[in-house]
Amino acid sequence: MVHRFGGPEVLEIVDVPRPAPGTGQVLVRVAAAAVNRIDLSTRNGALAQGGLLAPSARYWLGWDVAGTVEDVGPAVEQFEVGDAVIGLRDVLSAPGTHADYVVLDAGAVAPAPVTVSPTVAATLPLIGLTADRSLALTGLRAGGTLLVTGAAGGVGGLVLQLARHRGVRTVAVAGADDEAQVRRSGATWFVPRTDALAAAVRDVVPGGVDAVIDAAVAGIPAHEALRGGGVFVALVAPFAPRPLRATQVVVQEVRADGARLAELSALVDAGRLTLPPAETVPLEKIAAAHERVAGGGLRGRVVLVP
Incomplete structure (x- = not known):
């Protein structure tokens, strides 16, 4: 204390x-x-x-x-x-x-x-519930595209795994040395960290991704990779960008949820979620x-x- x-x-x-x-x-x-x-x-x-x-x-x-x-x-x-x-x-x-x-x-x-x-x-509890709720806030279904910044971190890595479990295609952004790790976590595409993030993401997903989970607090550069009308999920409220091009910007606020945590625990035991x-x-x-x-x-x- x-x-x-x-x-x-x-x-x-x-x-x-x-x-x-x-x-x-x-x-x-x-x-x-x-x-x-x-x-x-x-x-x-x-x-x-x-x-x-x-x-x-x-x-x-x-x-x-x-x-x-x-x-x-x-x-x-x-x-x-x-x-x-x-x-x-x-x-x-x-x-x-x-x-x-x-x-x-x-x-x-x-x-x-x-x-x-x-x-x-x-x-598991904090990063698992954060990742799970962030993915839910995107509203994505199987086949949708999702940009995950900080993909090699605790939250980002679980987002990739949960997205794979739900059939969501992911663009993982992390350090150049992290490619193997994030691909094991389920990334569909890998983009090394770059100052030209939006262009690099749009090269692999023309028109921009359907949603962003900004675990690395990249802010506006990550938002620029989002298609018009897409959903941007921020994890830190003060650094959430303003919506543009009819995008929706939401802030994920984690809460204790024993029922959902039990489901995540079961995914660990089933081998579908690696901590x-x-x-x-x-x-x-x-x-x-x-x-x-x-x-x-x-x-x-x-x-x-x-």
Whole structure:
């Protein structure tokens, strides 16, 4: 947690009483919790500056979790003590998952995939639900064309896989060294990062793509690759471009959705969704984990282990 905004040095490990679940909630003993860029934005004050974080004496970190149900509150019927679960904390004022225990609404929790370790399973909730909802917002059906920026990243890679599963053709934009990776994820076409993005995409999809998911926050250059009347899905509201040529620009806002998360977990177990590798860091070395994520260049996820 943090009491003030700043660099990794403001992060603190504190002792607090073990929480208890209320009505409709479960207590999860944390086995692993991913570090996401939104955790860095919480710690450095960017979320507060953007009006997304209410003033508080302390701020909690951690969205993703994989672990075991330790206790259940009244009116919880779908989970029992001992169940292996994954979940998403999406209420920023509530204690986060970078802890030994976390309380979540039962509707934010799903059975964990059984074919991967808890450290890998912990990478699914935030990027999985983000990728899934982003693809849904495009409205694309089988045969449609989709530009995915940041295709080698966590969200972009899952978008490619989910799009392949639904028959959507994808143009993947990533670094030149990432072509093999994004093609394994299901990319139909590959375009290396370039200052002439729109022209490069229109070379492979004449007239422009039907939709864009801008995981890399490319903004206007990615929008220029979109056909008239197409859909642009932005993941960061302040950087969403203005609509042009009758395009529709929408901002994806992730939310905890245990039912959909359970379906994504099942896709992992069915071998239809491959999660990125996980690099583990002890919880007490959370500052090092933040530095690792901030440094970029990752081809996997950083996961804290209590």
